[in-house]
Amino acid sequence: MQSLRWRAVTALVVLVLGLAYMLPSIPGFKESAIGKILPGDSINLGLDLKGGINLTLGVDMDTAMDNNLARLGDDLKAVARDKEIFVLRPNVLNESQIEVVLLKSEQKEAFEKVITDYTQFTIEDTKIMDGGKEEYILSISPQYRSDIEKLTMEQAIKTIRNRIDQFGVAEPDIRRQQDNRIQVQLPGLQDPERAIKIIGQTAHLEFKMVDDTADIAKAKKGILAPGRELSVLLKKLPSGDYAETPIVLKRDAVLTGEYVTDAKVLLDNWNAPYVSITFNARGGSIFTNLTTDNVNKRMAIVLDGKVYSAPVIQERISGGRASITGQFSREEARDLAVVLRAGSLPAPVEILEQRSVGPSLGQESIDNGIMSAFIGMAMVLCFMAIYYGFAGLVADVVLCINIMLIMGGLAAFGATLTLPGIAGIILTIGMAVDANVIIFERIREELRRGLSASQAVAEGYGRATLTILDANVTTVIAAVILYQFGTGPVRGFAVTLTLGIITSMFTAIFVSRILFDLYLKSRSDSAKLSI
Amino acid sequence: MGLQIIKPDTKIDFIGLRKIAFAISAVIILAGLGSLLIKGGPKYGIDFAGGMIVQVKIDKNTDVEMVKDAVSGVKLPGLVVQTLGLDGDHEYLIRTSSSNITSEDVRNKVTSALSSNLDGAHFEIQRLEMVGPKVGADLRTKALEALFYAVLLIAVYISGRFEQRWTVAGVMAAALGFGVYGIGLLGVEMGWLIIAALVITVGLCWYLKLNYALGAVAALIHDVTITVGIFSILGKEFDLTIIAALLTIIGYSLNDTIIVFDRIRENNNARKGNTTFASVINTAINQTLSRTIMTSVTTLLVVFCLFVLGGSVIHDFALALLIGVGVGTYSSIFVASPILLGFGPSAKEMEVEA
Numbered sequence: 001m002q003s004l005r006w007r008a009v010t011a012l013v014v015l016v017l018g019l020a021y022m023l024p025s026i027p028g029f030k031e032s033a034i035g036k037i038l039p040g041d042s043i044n045l046g047l048d049l050k051g052g053i054n055l056t057l058g059v060d061m062d063t064a065m066d067n068n069l070a071r072l073g074d075d076l077k078a079v080a081r082d083k084e085i086f087v088l089r090p091n092v093l094n095e096s097q098i099e100v101v102l103l104k105s106e107q108k109e110a111f112e113k114v115i116t117d118y119t120q121f122t123i124e125d126t127k128i129m130d131g132g133k134e135e136y137i138l139s140i141s142p143q144y145r146s147d148i149e150k151l152t153m154e155q156a157i158k159t160i161r162n163r164i165d166q167f168g169v170a171e172p173d174i175r176r177q178q179d180n181r182i183q184v185q186l187p188g189l190q191d192p193e194r195a196i197k198i199i200g201q202t203a204h205l206e207f208k209m210v211d212d213t214a215d216i217a218k219a220k221k222g223i224l225a226p227g228r229e230l231s232v233l234l235k236k237l238p239s240g241d242y243a244e245t246p247i248v249l250k251r252d253a254v255l256t257g258e259y260v261t262d263a264k265v266l267l268d269n270w271n272a273p274y275v276s277i278t279f280n281a282r283g284g285s286i287f288t289n290l291t292t293d294n295v296n297k298r299m300a301i302v303l304d305g306k307v308y309s310a311p312v313i314q315e316r317i318s319g320g321r322a323s324i325t326g327q328f329s330r331e332e333a334r335d336l337a338v339v340l341r342a343g344s345l346p347a348p349v350e351i352l353e354q355r356s357v358g359p360s361l362g363q364e365s366i367d368n369g370i371m372s373a374f375i376g377m378a379m380v381l382c383f384m385a386i387y388y389g390f391a392g393l394v395a396d397v398v399l400c401i402n403i404m405l406i407m408g409g410l411a412a413f414g415a416t417l418t419l420p421g422i423a424g425i426i427l428t429i430g431m432a433v434d435a436n437v438i439i440f441e442r443i444r445e446e447l448r449r450g451l452s453a454s455q456a457v458a459e460g461y462g463r464a465t466l467t468i469l470d471a472n473v474t475t476v477i478a479a480v481i482l483y484q485f486g487t488g489p490v491r492g493f494a495v496t497l498t499l500g501i502i503t504s505m506f507t508a509i510f511v512s513r514i515l516f517d518l519y520l521k522s523r524s525d526s527a528k529l530s531i
Numbered sequence: 532m533g534l535q536i537i538k539p540d541t542k543i544d545f546i547g548l549r550k551i552a553f554a555i556s557a558v559i560i561l562a563g564l565g566s567l568l569i570k571g572g573p574k575y576g577i578d579f580a581g582g583m584i585v586q587v588k589i590d591k592n593t594d595v596e597m598v599k600d601a602v603s604g605v606k607l608p609g610l611v612v613q614t615l616g617l618d619g620d621h622e623y624l625i626r627t628s629s630s631n632i633t634s635e636d637v638r639n640k641v642t643s644a645l646s647s648n649l650d651g652a653h654f655e656i657q658r659l660e661m662v663g664p665k666v667g668a669d670l671r672t673k674a675l676e677a678l679f680y681a682v683l684l685i686a687v688y689i690s691g692r693f694e695q696r697w698t699v700a701g702v703m704a705a706a707l708g709f710g711v712y713g714i715g716l717l718g719v720e721m722g723w724l725i726i727a728a729l730v731i732t733v734g735l736c737w738y739l740k741l742n743y744a745l746g747a748v749a750a751l752i753h754d755v756t757i758t759v760g761i762f763s764i765l766g767k768e769f770d771l772t773i774i775a776a777l778l779t780i781i782g783y784s785l786n787d788t789i790i791v792f793d794r795i796r797e798n799n800n801a802r803k804g805n806t807t808f809a810s811v812i813n814t815a816i817n818q819t820l821s822r823t824i825m826t827s828v829t830t831l832l833v834v835f836c837l838f839v840l841g842g843s844v845i846h847d848f849a850l851a852l853l854i855g856v857g858v859g860t861y862s863s864i865f866v867a868s869p870i871l872l873g874f875g876p877s878a879k880e881m882e883v884e885a
Binding site for chain 2: 048056058192193196197350351352353354355356357358360361364365368369371372373375376377379380383384386387388419420423426427429430431433434437438441444445448467470471472473474475476477478479481482484485486487488489490493494497
């Protein structure tokens, strides 16, 4: 009976631990006196239960590479020009190659020396062209490409995190996934669409000069002077939509959002909101020079390729401030300020998946889950007690312990409880008694064979244990696979199912045996066993 | 002794009923497959097909036709309206395509259509889900992979466990892995790959005389096929939670089968000279019948609670479990064991006998 004592102590320790971890999850308990000394946090609820929005964003890596190559090409051109080597503006051919045309092929040697400083480039091909020009095809190394991909993802995640922080959401969860994807979870959000807009906007701010001499009609047919591009000027209509008028811009940005240090919403004389941006010192001086040189010309403020306003520069503007007007509503102005402060995304992002659950549905799901768990449990408890008598009560006690351990386990491992997770617990209620049913049926058989109560109990547990372990392995295999391949809520199901199977084996085999042994010890061996 | 549904001396000739059982199974399976064929495969939810769903709850007596009329005016691509959950809930699922339209547009359009066309009834958009085509395809592949690996691992586990022939089980796993990898190289769709894997598994089990594994795998194919078939007949959609349900059914069905098979093996090892393998099986099924029924009843009780009370989101998941657990119980008695008989005791048992 020494062993019985030790087994009972072990069971009690597990029980107390389970209780300690489970109790904080009961509403209101954390604030109580006992609640304060307990270690555990309450169980994390999934977004499907507490409401919120789950986004999967795909970062457009091709565009990121294009932008990067274009920047690298411009840089190469500028460095070459400093050494009086002249090349045409480099062309991005695809996401790993650019084409550069050297104007005078006699500078070939000097130019190739410049290229060798760019370790990321290798000269893929050269071709002599008419008029003494020479064409170079430069390609980047796979290593450089993967570095850029990594950097782009890190920057995108950082920017998104900044924006969410500025927007003010508690406990956001942002993580990188495979295939250049980012998962964003925002709990308890009231206006998902606004959050999506803020997160998804590239917010690439550029200042470009307007070419008022260009022929718009020709430009619309695609006939543009070199270094010009066709864009659209937005004008807000009373309906809230935007009207677009074509406008021709000089392609090179004179200033970009990189130099912006702050952005805030201000009101003009007519109480209309606009966004005031502040440049850093370098940006400020560029802006001053720019406005000095271009008085009476129009400058376009371009956000993500669209012109929000194109005011005429009246006079030199010093002080490093500019304002973006665009007949914004206050909310729009505020959101724009948020994204400008947080910086632009390194590449456009696409929303690949979105799941938003309102808080009322989440609460409804919790209530429904608890309701079905309680009723299901009550039915199983009654059924077992009626069918197996005393043994049924033992099964009932260990079932309650089992549920407690599942809850405690969820809290202890920091797992997330989802709606399918609740379903997993409910399913466990039904399946957990299986182990006891197997044991009890075996004990009944042994009793019929004429064994005494204690012999029958020993035999029943002995023979049934292996079968139970065996049968449960298959469900665990299914659950583990589900965890491996499943996403979000379904994973929660796999977690509770696995946890439920493990705890149920502990309670149904180990704990119930202790209860039986204690019971058998307290009575004479000849008495009948209620099973 | 307490209540007994099954009397200890029960001797039902389950093996004798196998022809009727096979006929019943065949009819249900064929009906399901027929439905799948007519409907052009399973009906995918947005998890797998991509698209957008908006779940609305209306605080007023409405039916699906009213909601359909209300939203039909706005231009939403591929619009479908369904009821959700139980009748009194007034919850509806509005499904649209997700191409060329943002979730904001859909939200706005649904809101304006419902507020102007439902006589001022209060409603709430409780849930909006959008799955793009890329993610949909990914989830589809992942779900099929999950089913595939579940079948593979379980087949290996069962052959190893029952026949104590882990080497053979390992060989089988390797053969299966290579076979499927080879077929995979041909660029076959994942669905066909699974069917190929199942055919190879069943073939290998038969060839290697892994009869217990053969019976168990046949039973789980039976259960999953019937569940999928009934879902198709009922016009229910397949999404991620249904895959979770199918995997759980696989786990449950095997659990049940293993309990019966364990008993068959135990009895077979202790069998006297003149008893037939059929009567060994029959005895084992009868001995475990009480347990089989008890466990099904408790499991079905809780799943039924979930089905009725669990709410609209979990409704179909509970339905799948309800069907699967029921069929799983039936199959471990009427499908797995007769198949075991059909192929006789395996090589290992022959040795024991000799």
